[in-house]
Amino acid sequence: MLDIALNSAAVISxxxxVGWCLKQKTENDLDxxxxxxxxxxxxxxxxxxLATGKTINAVQTAEPELRKPGWGTLDL
Structure with missing residues (x-):
């Protein structure tokens, strides 16, 4: 009986x-x-x-910069 009470208290807590942490979040924040x-x-x-109709602020990955001739890795 004690284990049921403790498990219930844990779930309620x-x-x-979670409700307290999310109470100041807007719907846009959650999206x-x-x-x-x-x-x-x-x-x-x-x-x-395209699938959801929501805008995603995608991060553009940087292209590797081209190295000057002679400044690359040394291949032996």
Whole structure:
């Protein structure tokens, strides 16, 4: 009986803790957070935008800069 009470108290505490953490978040904040996993790949971000209609602020990965001749890695 004690284990049921402790488990119930843990679930209720978790519920209120999550609710307290999210009480000041807006719907836009939650939508942006749900789209974060797609933000690092621009191609996937475009596909998700087409599928959901939501805008994703994708991070453009930098192209590797070209090295000057003679400044590259040494191949032996």
């Amino acid at each position: 978790l519920y209120f803790a 942006d957070a749900s789209l974060i996993p797609f933000a690092d790949d621009p191609e996937v971000a475009r596909r998700v935008e």
